[in-house]
Amino acid sequence: MKIDAYSHILPARYFERMRELADPRPLKRWLELPALHDVDARLEMMDEFGDDYQQVLTLSSPPIELLAGPDSSPDLARLANESMRELCDKHPDRFPAFVASLPMNDPDAALDELTSAVDHLGARGVQVFTNVNGKPLDDPEFEAIFAEMARRDLPIWMHPTRSAAFPDYAADDTSKYEIWWALGWPYETSAAMARLVFSGLFERHPNIKIITHHMGAMIPYLEGRIRLGWSDQLGSRTATEDAAHLRRDLSRPPVDYFRRFYADTALSGSAIGTRCGLEFFGADNVLFGTDCPFDPEGGPMYIRETIQVIDGLDIPADARERIYHRNIRRLMKQSAS
Incomplete structure (x- = not known):
C-alpha cells in the first residue's frame, strides 16, 4: 500500500469559483493540468500505479486568503472542504481522506471551520501556508488554531x-x-519552521504534529548550522536580540525541536535529498508524498520517480512500509482497511 500524503487538487466546484475570483494570468499553470481539477483525468492517471496507490487530498495553492477577503473567505473554505468530502465519498478506494482548508485571514472563522470540517466532514487534519498574507504563523492570533490541533x-x-x-x-x-x-x-518553509520553534510552540504543545512539504526544505541540509550555530551562539550576531530570553524559554537545543516536524518525500525525485531528510527526521517522521500533479507530465512523473527513490533506499522493509503508509495512517488515526 502507498498513501500519497501530499497531493494537490482543485475540486471542480471550487475551481470554478476560484477562476471567478482570481487574476487569470497566473492561473495558466493550473489550467494546463487536467489532473488538478478534472477528477476523471486524475483517476486515469492514478491507474498507472495500481489499486494500492491512494492519495490524501490537499487543496492546491493559491491560499484561500489570497483569493478572498475576510468577508468571503469562510464561504470559500467551506466550499473547498465540502467539495473534497464529496470526492472522498465518491472514490474512497482512491481518496481515503482529505485535509481541510481554513480562512486564515479570519482566525475566528478559521477555528469555526476547523471544528466543522473535522467534526462534521471528517477531515483528518488542516492545511496552513507558511505565511498569511505576509503575517508569520507564530503571530498570537493564530495560536488558537495550533492549540486546537494539538x-x-x-x-x-x-x-x-x-x-x-x-x-x-x-x-x-x-x-x-x-x-x-x-x-x-x-x-519560506524553513523560516516558518524556525519561527514556530523559537516562539516556543513545541514547549506549549509538545506533541503537536506538523507535516512540512518538500522534506523540511533547507533544514536537514543545514543541520550543522542549526545544531552548532544556533545552540550556543544564538543572539551573538544581533545586538538587539534577547539571547538569554530565547535560551531560557527553550528547554532543549533548537535542533531537537526541528526534528519533531514531519516531512514528506516530495522532492521532485531527488534521491540525495531524500536520504538527507530521512537521516535527519528518521523513518517514523517521513511520509510518502509526491506533489502530484505538478510535474512536467502533469501528474504521474513525480509519483513514479518518488516511488523509485523510496524503493531504492537502503533501509529495512519495515521502515519503507512506515514511510509508504503506516506513518500517515497513524497521524490521521486511520487503521488499515
Whole structure:
C-alpha cells in the first residue's frame, strides 16, 4: 500500500469559483493540468500505479486568503472542504481522506471551520501556508488554531507560499528567474519552521504534529548550522536580540525541536535529498508524498520517480512500509482497511 500524503487538487466546484475570483494570468499553470481539477483525468492517471496507490487530498495553492477577503473567505473554505468530502465519498478506494482548508485571514472563522470540517466532514487534519498574507504563523492570533490541533492530536500540513512579488534583493521590484519558487519556497518553509520553534510552540504543545512539504526544505541540509550555530551562539550576531530570553524559554537545543516536524518525500525525485531528510527526521517522521500533479507530465512523473527513490533506499522493509503508509495512517488515526 502507498498513501500519497501530499497531493494537490482543485475540486471542480471550487475551481470554478476560484477562476471567478482570481487574476487569470497566473492561473495558466493550473489550467494546463487536467489532473488538478478534472477528477476523471486524475483517476486515469492514478491507474498507472495500481489499486494500492491512494492519495490524501490537499487543496492546491493559491491560499484561500489570497483569493478572498475576510468577508468571503469562510464561504470559500467551506466550499473547498465540502467539495473534497464529496470526492472522498465518491472514490474512497482512491481518496481515503482529505485535509481541510481554513480562512486564515479570519482566525475566528478559521477555528469555526476547523471544528466543522473535522467534526462534521471528517477531515483528518488542516492545511496552513507558511505565511498569511505576509503575517508569520507564530503571530498570537493564530495560536488558537495550533492549540486546537494539538488538543485534537491531528496533523497540520504546512505548505510554502511566496510569489514573484517578493523580490530577492531590496533594489528589485520582483523576483527574477522564478527564484521565488525554486529557492524562495524552501526558504519560506524553513523560516516558518524556525519561527514556530523559537516562539516556543513545541514547549506549549509538545506533541503537536506538523507535516512540512518538500522534506523540511533547507533544514536537514543545514543541520550543522542549526545544531552548532544556533545552540550556543544564538543572539551573538544581533545586538538587539534577547539571547538569554530565547535560551531560557527553550528547554532543549533548537535542533531537537526541528526534528519533531514531519516531512514528506516530495522532492521532485531527488534521491540525495531524500536520504538527507530521512537521516535527519528518521523513518517514523517521513511520509510518502509526491506533489502530484505538478510535474512536467502533469501528474504521474513525480509519483513514479518518488516511488523509485523510496524503493531504492537502503533501509529495512519495515521502515519503507512506515514511510509508504503506516506513518500517515497513524497521524490521521486511520487503521488499515
